[in-house]
Amino acid sequence: MKTPHFAIIGAGTAGLATAILLARQNIRVTIFEKVSKLEPVGAGLLLQPSGLAVFEHLGILDHALKLGAYVTGLEGQLADGRLLINSHYKQAHQHYFGLGIHRSTLCHVLQTGLEQYSDLVSWRFNHSIENIQEQLQEVRISGLYGDLKFETRFDAAIIANGARSTLRPKPWVKIDKAYPWGAVWNIVPECLSLNPQILHQFYDRSQIMMGIMPTGAIPDEPTQRLSSVFWSLPANDLKTFLTHENTKKGLVKRCRKTLETSRGLVRKRSRAQ
Numbered sequence: 001m002k003t004p005h006f007a008i009i010g011a012g013t014a015g016l017a018t019a020i021l022l023a024r025q026n027i028r029v030t031i032f033e034k035v036s037k038l039e040p041v042g043a044g045l046l047l048q049p050s051g052l053a054v055f056e057h058l059g060i061l062d063h064a065l066k067l068g069a070y071v072t073g074l075e076g077q078l079a080d081g082r083l084l085i086n087s088h089y090k091q092a093h094q095h096y097f098g099l100g101i102h103r104s105t106l107c108h109v110l111q112t113g114l115e116q117y118s119d120l121v122s123w124r125f126n127h128s129i130e131n132i133q134e135q136l137q138e139v140r141i142s143g144l145y146g147d148l149k150f151e152t153r154f155d156a157a158i159i160a161n162g163a164r165s166t167l168r169p170k171p172w173v174k175i176d177k178a179y180p181w182g183a184v185w186n187i188v189p190e191c192l193s194l195n196p197q198i199l200h201q202f203y204d205r206s207q208i209m210m211g212i213m214p215t216g217a218i219p220d221e222p223t224q225r226l227s228s229v230f231w232s233l234p235a236n237d238l239k240t241f242l243t244h245e246n247t248k249k250g251l252v253k254r255c256r257k258t259l260e261t262s263r264g265l266v267r268k269r270s271r272a273q
């Protein structure tokens with residue numbers, strides 16, 4: 001029997017993880033990715049215990065743990081320092097935790113895991129897939145390689161080109177609307193004045209939702225631990241966020257006050273213990 005050959009469309013987390021799972025079963029895969037190379041883009045994600053269980057299954061958990069950051073819980077503070085959210089993984093199970101990890105590190109860990117199957121895996125960068133047609137015995141996929149059109153055939157195709165994919169058949173898509181909220185983020189050195197194993201969020205009424213998430217290191221600089229600072233905003237405000245000097249000053253002042261209050265409370269709490 002001939003070895004099955006699958007196309008995977010998209011080399012994000014879903015595409016790379018699926019490639020490992022298929023290659024492990026001796027299935028040949030060709031990965032189509034529209035960008036010309038995998039670059040370190042994005043900020044941090046929080047992998048939950050279920051995601052970490054998948055990493056264990058893929059044999060890449062130890063590598064991820066080395067680079068990522070243990071997150072034991074979420075503490076969300078109001079401007080006066082009171083905790084609105086005080087949620088810790090150990091409340092669900094003593095061995096549970098989350099892993100803060102950079103998107104680029106996540107992709108690096110998956111890509112490294114895939115290297116051991118290099119004889120079964122082919123890469124097609126700069127290939128944007130535009131159409132998929134299911135036939136009785138095969139799947140035809142077509143798209144653009146630069147300006148050139150191409151068409152090729154596989155035994156099956158995995159559509160893993162992200163949340164905005166237009167390749168999925170319409171009936172599969174339950175919600176066809178962009179989420180109306182987004183985030184502005186920045187990557188900073190690990191924030192040590194707050195507990196570095198906690199995902200911290202700060203709220204000022206419904207006007208500010210800011211967070212600091214430990215995300216560990218990126219592969220090129222494994223000793224520099226990092227955090228992602230993010231601001232949650234309605235999607236319409238993302239472009240104009242902090243473009244006005246006065247708004248910027250006002251926001252920084254309010255945030256500083258919130259952080260100082262919370263640091264004062266942390267000190268008080270540790271003196272009381």
Ligand SMILES: Cc1cc2nc3c(=O)[nH]c(=O)nc-3n(C[C@H](O)[C@H](O)[C@H](O)COP(=O)(O)OP(=O)(O)OC[C@H]3O[C@@H](n4cnc5c(N)ncnc54)[C@H](O)[C@@H]3O)c2cc1C
Pocket residue numbers: 009010011012013014015032033034035041042043044045046103127128129130160161162163
């Ligand atoms: C550049 C980028 C940065 C991100 N940063 C963050 C972040 O900082 N924090 C966070 O929580 N989430 C982030 N996300 C989202 C998060 O990575 C994904 O939601 C999650 O990992 C799901 O992964 P996925 O593999 O389904 O999709 P994605 O990670 O979106 O990957 C989809 C891949 O498919 C490729 N692709 C798209 N269309 C085509 C096509 N037609 N043909 C071929 N290839 C195609 C894309 O280039 C991409 O590499 C980011 C996503 C991207 C693409």
